[in-house]
Amino acid sequence: MSLSASDFAFVAGLVRRESAIVLAPGKEYLVEARLLPVARQAGAGSVADYLGTLQRRPDPAAHRSVVDALTTNETSWFRDREPFSALTDVVVPHLVGTRAAARSVRVWSAACSSGQEPYSLAITLQQALPAGWRYQIHATDISTEMIKRASAGEFSQVEVNRGLPVQLLVNHFTRSGTGWKVAPALRENVTFQQLNLTAPLPALASFDVIFLRNVLIYFDVETKRSVLRNICKLLRPDGWLFLGAAETTIGVDEGFERVAVGRTSAYRPRATVPAGTLGKG
Amino acid sequence: MTEQPTPTVDDLREIAEQVWAAYLDPEGVRPFLVGEPGEPGTAVSASVSLTGGWHGHVVVSCSSGAARHAAAAFLAMEAGEVSDEDMTDVMGELANIVGGNVKSMLPAATAVSLPHVVAGADNRFPTTRRICELSGTWLDEPFSISMWQGRGLAEVPAA
Amino acid sequence: MHAIVIDDSRAMRLILRRIVGQCGFEVLEAGDGRAALDLLGGLDTVPQLALVDWNMPNMDGLEFVAAAREDARLRDMTLVMVTTESEQSQIVRALAAGAHEYVIKPFTAEAMIDKLALLGLVPTGANT
Numbered sequence: 001m002s003l004s005a006s007d008f009a010f011v012a013g014l015v016r017r018e019s020a021i022v023l024a025p026g027k028e029y030l031v032e033a034r035l036l037p038v039a040r041q042a043g044a045g046s047v048a049d050y051l052g053t054l055q056r057r058p059d060p061a062a063h064r065s066v067v068d069a070l071t072t073n074e075t076s077w078f079r080d081r082e083p084f085s086a087l088t089d090v091v092v093p094h095l096v097g098t099r100a101a102a103r104s105v106r107v108w109s110a111a112c113s114s115g116q117e118p119y120s121l122a123i124t125l126q127q128a129l130p131a132g133w134r135y136q137i138h139a140t141d142i143s144t145e146m147i148k149r150a151s152a153g154e155f156s157q158v159e160v161n162r163g164l165p166v167q168l169l170v171n172h173f174t175r176s177g178t179g180w181k182v183a184p185a186l187r188e189n190v191t192f193q194q195l196n197l198t199a200p201l202p203a204l205a206s207f208d209v210i211f212l213r214n215v216l217i218y219f220d221v222e223t224k225r226s227v228l229r230n231i232c233k234l235l236r237p238d239g240w241l242f243l244g245a246a247e248t249t250i251g252v253d254e255g256f257e258r259v260a261v262g263r264t265s266a267y268r269p270r271a272t273v274p275a276g277t278l279g280k281g
Numbered sequence: 282m283t284e285q286p287t288p289t290v291d292d293l294r295e296i297a298e299q300v301w302a303a304y305l306d307p308e309g310v311r312p313f314l315v316g317e318p319g320e321p322g323t324a325v326s327a328s329v330s331l332t333g334g335w336h337g338h339v340v341v342s343c344s345s346g347a348a349r350h351a352a353a354a355f356l357a358m359e360a361g362e363v364s365d366e367d368m369t370d371v372m373g374e375l376a377n378i379v380g381g382n383v384k385s386m387l388p389a390a391t392a393v394s395l396p397h398v399v400a401g402a403d404n405r406f407p408t409t410r411r412i413c414e415l416s417g418t419w420l421d422e423p424f425s426i427s428m429w430q431g432r433g434l435a436e437v438p439a440a
Numbered sequence: 441m442h443a444i445v446i447d448d449s450r451a452m453r454l455i456l457r458r459i460v461g462q463c464g465f466e467v468l469e470a471g472d473g474r475a476a477l478d479l480l481g482g483l484d485t486v487p488q489l490a491l492v493d494w495n496m497p498n499m500d501g502l503e504f505v506a507a508a509r510e511d512a513r514l515r516d517m518t519l520v521m522v523t524t525e526s527e528q529s530q531i532v533r534a535l536a537a538g539a540h541e542y543v544i545k546p547f548t549a550e551a552m553i554d555k556l557a558l559l560g561l562v563p564t565g566a567n568t
């Protein structure tokens with residue numbers, strides 16, 4: 001039982017159109033395995049049957065399930081740790097100086113997956129901000145399924161094991177069913193919204209810090225560039241952008257400048273880039 | 282006496298998902314397909330007994346092919362290298378993990394026994410009734426996880 | 441670097457041996473807390489890490505952790521509970537007894553390595 005070339009092309013096209021994620025040939029086994037539960041759920045006998053029906057009768061809800069099943073949602077608490085230490089050690093102290101009038105900080109988790117990133121940010125800010133300060137974390141993802149899960153704030157044993165120090169588990173979560181639920185004191189500072197980074201962005205108030213981590217890697221260079229341009233418009237001119245460990249704006253979008261923060265680096269908008277200038281400014 | 286909340290088939294499903302994600306299918310490419318009638322093919326049953334705040338048993342059973350695949354996945358071996366002892370130990374550990382997770386949802390004073398593994402279906406629980414079962418196939422082999430509740434404190438736990 | 445894996449399940453000891461072995465530890469095994477104390481008592485160098493199950497015959501993991509905290513020779517050993525016990529109150533008990541970290545079964549290999557990174561026993565990002 002193996003996926004035909006035309007079925008694979010159909011799926012790859014769909015995923016690429018809806019999420020800009022590229023599924024290279026050779027991933028047939030992955031497509032087949034990931035779609036099997038989706039096909040069974042829909043009552044189809046096999047993945048081929050399911051895709052056959054879908055090609056004859058397009059169905060936006062089913063398209064979403066296919067895209068969801070094939071996007072990688074891999075994430076963990078305090079992923080790579082250094083960006084979170086940098087917030088505590090460098091970014092928060094700086095913001096406490098520059099945002100003293102408002103006493104509030106706004107952070108965007110722009111590909112939040114199942115929610116570990118925005119709640120890790122919430123724990124970090126809760127601990128690092130002085131008393132009397134408020135913070136809001138806006139968490140978005142293309143996947144409605146991920147947004148639903150993240151906003152429920154419930155995590156399995158397998159998930160809480162990954163990178164969450166046990167003392168923070170005990171302090172900020174309570175047991176619920178077979179897993180754990182995030183405490184209301186954190187949950188109430190986090191908002192969730194379904195959002196496709198590669199489509200025109202909705203109007204959002206600007207942010208002091210943007211986490212755009214481990215999502216650019218899935219896009220081609222043109223898509224990366226346009227995502228970074230759009231994101232930059234939502235970042236305060238003195239704000240910080242954090243990317244994944246394997247990602248950079250360098251050579252993609254010269255509107256950002258890389259700066260060292262703690263033991264990692266972040267990106268800050270350049271003051272102004274003369275029109276037509278690409279490469280080193 | 283207040284009715285104790287009893288774990289449901291949805292709870293078993295969530296626990297199973299975690300066990301598969303952690304040990305049997307970390308890549309997410311060999312899922313446990315729930316809902317297909319488990320054909321009569323049970324060759325191995327592993328169980329733990331719960332006593333104290335709640336009385337009953339958690340049973341994991343499957344065909345010998347599935348037990349072999351489970352041991353291979355768990356121990357990172359080839360299916361051909363798996364010994365009978367490997368299968369017994371891994372099935373016992375699966376029952377222990379599922380049982381331990383079920384326990385955490387039950388009244389505080391509940392304790393989990395050491396696992397017990399037998400060949401064939403496990404018929405040692407005459408005074409209990411099955412309260413939920415998650416059955417289906419894994420790698421085209423029958424696989425099931427079930428919970429059996431004792432009729433009350435009078436029940437003498439097996440094993 | 442040395443680690444000791446204390447669990448009554450041979451299958452679980454094999455999994456843990458494989459994971460911490462990959463992180464460069466030489467691994468000793470014991471089937472319960474009492475056997476672990478006996479084994480540790482006869483060693484010249486104490487392992488840096490102990491992975492400790494909770495429910496075991498003879499001496500359970502909680503008793504082992506408490507005993508290890510009392511023993512000056514074992515003071516520098518990092519204690520990680522690895523167990524299905526996952527009620528909040530149980531975790532708090534284990535931390536109060538002296539456990540440094542806690543991993544709930546089922547766990548993935550990545551989760552175990554992440555915890556070792558949190559404890560500074562393997563480099564951060566050993567996982568990515």
Ligand SMILES: C[S@@+](CC[C@H](N)C(=O)[O-])C[C@H]1O[C@@H](n2cnc3c(N)ncnc32)[C@H](O)[C@@H]1O
Pocket residue numbers: 018019020021071072073074075076079110111112113114117140141142143146195196197198212213214215218244
């Ligand atoms: C690998 S996860 C990264 C999660 C988290 N930021 C982290 O670093 O751990 C990638 C996430 O990006 C989301 N994603 C993929 N394409 C997207 C798009 N076009 N717009 C928004 N989110 C997208 C996926 O749904 C997935 O949850």
